[in-house]
Amino acid sequence: MSGSTGTTARGPYRTGIRRREQIVATAITVFGEYGFAGGSIRTIADRVGVSHATLLQHFGSKEGLLTAVLQEWDRRTVEASLTDVAGLDYFRRLPEVMTAHLNNRGLLELFTTIAAEASSPAHPAHAFIQRRYTDNLATLATHLQQAVDAGEVAPLTPAEIEIEVRLVTAVLDGIGLQWLLDSSTDVTASVETYINRTIAAWSSGHR
Amino acid sequence: MSGSTGTTARGPYRTGIRRREQIVATAITVFGEYGFAGGSIRTIADRVGVSHATLLQHFGSKEGLLTAVLQEWDRRTVEASLTDVAGLDYFRRLPEVMTAHLNNRGLLELFTTIAAEASSPAHPAHAFIQRRYTDNLATLATHLQQAVDAGEVAPLTPAEIEIEVRLVTAVLDGIGLQWLLDSSTDVTASVETYINRTIAAWSSGHR
DNA sequence: GTCTATAGACTGATAGAC
DNA sequence: GTCTATCAGTCTATAGAC
Numbered sequence: 443m444s445g446s447t448g449t450t451a452r453g454p455y456r457t458g459i460r461r462r463e464q465i466v467a468t469a470i471t472v473f474g475e476y477g478f479a480g481g482s483i484r485t486i487a488d489r490v491g492v493s494h495a496t497l498l499q500h501f502g503s504k505e506g507l508l509t510a511v512l513q514e515w516d517r518r519t520v521e522a523s524l525t526d527v528a529g530l531d532y533f534r535r536l537p538e539v540m541t542a543h544l545n546n547r548g549l550l551e552l553f554t555t556i557a558a559e560a561s562s563p564a565h566p567a568h569a570f571i572q573r574r575y576t577d578n579l580a581t582l583a584t585h586l587q588q589a590v591d592a593g594e595v596a597p598l599t600p601a602e603i604e605i606e607v608r609l610v611t612a613v614l615d616g617i618g619l620q621w622l623l624d625s626s627t628d629v630t631a632s633v634e635t636y637i638n639r640t641i642a643a644w645s646s647g648h649r
Numbered sequence: 650m651s652g653s654t655g656t657t658a659r660g661p662y663r664t665g666i667r668r669r670e671q672i673v674a675t676a677i678t679v680f681g682e683y684g685f686a687g688g689s690i691r692t693i694a695d696r697v698g699v700s701h702a703t704l705l706q707h708f709g710s711k712e713g714l715l716t717a718v719l720q721e722w723d724r725r726t727v728e729a730s731l732t733d734v735a736g737l738d739y740f741r742r743l744p745e746v747m748t749a750h751l752n753n754r755g756l757l758e759l760f761t762t763i764a765a766e767a768s769s770p771a772h773p774a775h776a777f778i779q780r781r782y783t784d785n786l787a788t789l790a791t792h793l794q795q796a797v798d799a800g801e802v803a804p805l806t807p808a809e810i811e812i813e814v815r816l817v818t819a820v821l822d823g824i825g826l827q828w829l830l831d832s833s834t835d836v837t838a839s840v841e842t843y844i845n846r847t848i849a850a851w852s853s854g855h856r
Numbered sequence: 857g858t859c860t861a862t863a864g865a866c867t868g869a870t871a872g873a874c
Numbered sequence: 875g876t877c878t879a880t881c882a883g884t885c886t887a888t889a890g891a892c
Contacts, residue, residue, distance in 0.1 A: 495879095
């Protein structure tokens with residue numbers, strides 16, 4: 443990626459792009475801490491060490507900054523996702539993926555805060571969060587269906603598959619929130635317990 | 650309750666108390682929609698049909714109103730909780746309890762939004778939410794331990810019990826959030842699937 | 857008990873100098 | 875590209891009339 447475009451090399455845009463990344467990174471932590479409504483562009487600008495006007499110059503508006511933040515979150519999430527595994531292996535590796543998430547508290551805090559805030563239809567991130575959940579559930583459903591097709595687990599109806607992937611998502615979200623509220627929460631063990639028991643249930647056909 | 654104190658009967662405080670209840674009820678929906686940071690006392694006052702000064706007269710400050718809202722939420726939650734069942738039956742009835750919660754979207758929205766917002770230690774509701782989770786987990790742990798003692802399920806270590814009650818809590822929170830984002834989510838079926846499978850695992854000793 | 861008026865701080869956003 | 879200065883609007887909270 444660092445070849446043809448030249449955006450990461452020396453050039454007229456270099457400092458501007460650095461600044462942009464710096465602002466987005468800071469905005470992630472501030473929106474994570476105070477939510478979108480509670481986090482002001484002045485607070486973000488102060489932490490970066492620039493004026494709030496500079497920030498608006500880069501992103502046009504506060505909502506423009508939110509869009510950039512959500513895109514960056516999306517980018518980093520996709521980057522950390524599992525692309526080399528399919529079927530049941532995808533679920534088997536969820537505990538380690540979740541554990542890796544804990545290294546970046548800000549990102550988890552951002553998603554937890556924004557997802558809850560955006561449950562209201564009027565929130566600027568409402569559509570984004572809805573789509574994100576739909577996509578995530580669909581990905582999980584595809585992998586579970588693959589496991590069924592491969593004979594790794596007993597057959598499941600589409601309705602049952604939806605319940606299963608919603609439960610997996612709920613566990614990841616809920617345990618994440620509990621870890622934010624109490625860092626002594628054993629995230630890895632909890633998710634492992636859930637996944638192991640669930641795969642056992644899928645395999646035996648005792649649903 | 651409506652006898653000796655006279656607070657619900659005719660008297661000098663009657664209208665004041667009615668107003669207070671009305672304000673708290675409206676504040677629950679507004680804080681649920683916009684969060685504590687995003688929901689202003691002016692928005693609440695407008696919906697009630699009074700000036701914002703009246704509201705501050707009653708609760709002293711915005712944080713005072715939040716305290717009243719959290720107390721009311723606590724009160725209603727305790728009221729709807731299961732006090733007549735113990736041990737495994739407590740878990741067996743969680744699906745119906747959760748389903749009943751869906752009749753009051755505002756209350757669920759409030760808790761989801763505030764819990765996420767309050768994950769930041771600086772939030773005025775941080776201590777309240779932390780205590781609430783600790784208490785809730787302890788209650789669940791007591792019921793599970795009772796089930797163990799009664800021989801309803803195979804033995805569990807304290808660490809295993811903590812994981813189990815955290816998973817139950819995570820499922821309830823996570824499925825609630827998904828329902829807020831997409832009301833077609835089958836909350837009852839999801840929670841029933843989880844509880845049935847979990848009780849089966851506890852009973853068989855295959856953990 | 858509720859109102860209007862107002863203080864004082866903070867909000868997002870814009871204009872224009874450098 | 876970043877700044878200062880400033881705008882209009884909103885915020886929480888208080889004072890004082892009725």
